[in-house]
Amino acid sequence: MIRSKLPNVGTTIFTTMSQLAVQTGALNLSQGFPDFNGPQALLDAVGRHVAAGHNQYAPMTGLPALRQQVAAKVARLYGVQVDADHEVTITPGATEAIFCAIQAVIQAGDEVIVFDPCYDSYEPAVELAGGRCVHVQLSDGDFRIDWQAFSDALSPRTRMVILNSPHNPSGALITREDLDQLAQLIAERDIYLVSDEVYEHLIYDGVRHASVLAHEQLAARAFVISSFGKTYHVTGWKTGYVIAPPALSAELRKVHQYVNFCGVTPLQCALADFMAEHPEHVEQLPGFYQAKRDLFCDLLQGSRFTFTRTPGTYFQLVDYSQIRTDLNDVDMALWLTREHGVASIPVSVFYQRPIPEQRLLRLCFAKREETLRHAAEKLCAI
Numbered sequence: 001m002i003r004s005k006l007p008n009v010g011t012t013i014f015t016t017m018s019q020l021a022v023q024t025g026a027l028n029l030s031q032g033f034p035d036f037n038g039p040q041a042l043l044d045a046v047g048r049h050v051a052a053g054h055n056q057y058a059p060m061t062g063l064p065a066l067r068q069q070v071a072a073k074v075a076r077l078y079g080v081q082v083d084a085d086h087e088v089t090i091t092p093g094a095t096e097a098i099f100c101a102i103q104a105v106i107q108a109g110d111e112v113i114v115f116d117p118c119y120d121s122y123e124p125a126v127e128l129a130g131g132r133c134v135h136v137q138l139s140d141g142d143f144r145i146d147w148q149a150f151s152d153a154l155s156p157r158t159r160m161v162i163l164n165s166p167h168n169p170s171g172a173l174i175t176r177e178d179l180d181q182l183a184q185l186i187a188e189r190d191i192y193l194v195s196d197e198v199y200e201h202l203i204y205d206g207v208r209h210a211s212v213l214a215h216e217q218l219a220a221r222a223f224v225i226s227s228f229g230k231t232y233h234v235t236g237w238k239t240g241y242v243i244a245p246p247a248l249s250a251e252l253r254k255v256h257q258y259v260n261f262c263g264v265t266p267l268q269c270a271l272a273d274f275m276a277e278h279p280e281h282v283e284q285l286p287g288f289y290q291a292k293r294d295l296f297c298d299l300l301q302g303s304r305f306t307f308t309r310t311p312g313t314y315f316q317l318v319d320y321s322q323i324r325t326d327l328n329d330v331d332m333a334l335w336l337t338r339e340h341g342v343a344s345i346p347v348s349v350f351y352q353r354p355i356p357e358q359r360l361l362r363l364c365f366a367k368r369e370e371t372l373r374h375a376a377e378k379l380c381a382i
């Protein structure tokens with residue numbers, strides 16, 4: 001008998017729903033990835049670097065040119081100066097960055113506060129480090145942080161808080177006032193932050209991202225994480241980065257060098273070139289995805305699903321209580337895939353304690369116009 005270190009982990013709903021979509025030929029709006037390609041100049045650059053022989057190990061901390069581009073971007077967008085050598089680390093995906101940050105500072109018996117609904121990779125990483133997640137529920141409806149509930153969850157064992165804004169699955173945004181509240185509540189405590197900002201450029205309606213990087217007090221104790229996969233429509237490249245003060249970066253790098261050592265060289269070269277040549281890409285991204293959100297939401301207005309337009313990410317939550325009240329969200333997602341040809345993700349899987357009356361599905365709109373029109377047609381026919 002194997003004594004599992006992660007007894008509660010099974011096949012994730014993302015794998016299950018994507019497999020079911022393939023089996024049934026359903027449109028896959030479940031897992032969060034685009035059905036279109038990244039920018040041609042970026043794809044071409046990879047081929048160029050492979051042909052030029054940039055195929056051996058990259059530096060452990062990441063290609064200097066890419067780290068410099070990351071530093072230049074955060075200076076431009078958030079007005080923050082970070083040291084590309086000592087504060088920026090390139091990782092194989094945001095997932096590895098999250099894992100390494102947690103392993104770097106969490107000790108046996110430590111508590112980590114996470115907010116439900118919660119992205120699924122945090123808790124297993126905390127458990128492997130010997131820690132324990134304390135789940136605080138975001139408010140029902142608008143998915144804001146309840147600072148009283150957060151304050152009640154703090155204990156002498158709390159060692160980390162994991163923030164995620166824009167938030168998967170709800171799209172909700174953390175505001176500057178939220179960050180001030182957090183800074184005040186943890187000011188006298190020895191607590192680190194992981195700020196998962198992989199959707200930092202996917203914010204709509206003219207709202208600006210409140211990055212933890214731009215909050216001096218919080219940035220001093222934070223690992224701020226992002227993903228080139230999300231930003232450049234290349235999720236399969238699994239390339240991300242983490243920005244943290246030098247002492248925290250040094251600890252994170254100790255773990256990262258034995259988990260992966262480094263990210264894929266020609267991908268890093270291509271990203272560095274593309275970021276240098278096309279700084280406008282990140283500035284155009286909100287408009288690009290807002291058009292998709294608005295198209296999809298306009299079309300869904302003809303359905304019996306109810307929703308509020310998502311303020312961020314490429315996920316739209318929809319409430320199905322006017323369609324079927326007899327099904328919980330997992331059964332609804334299965335029914336929708338099998339009977340109506342659209343795969344989604346049930347929101348209850350993001351909760352430690354699901355809200356029984358909640359009837360929400362998450363749909364990914366990082367799709368071509370034709371996919372969105374086709375999916376909306378099917379959803380409007382129900």
Ligand SMILES: Cc1ncc(COP(=O)(O)O)c(C=O)c1O
Binds near residue numbers: 164198
């Ligand atoms: C909130 C959140 N964090 C992290 C990740 C992982 O990013 P990456 O693919 O770069 O590992 C995702 C991907 O879906 C995500 O939604």
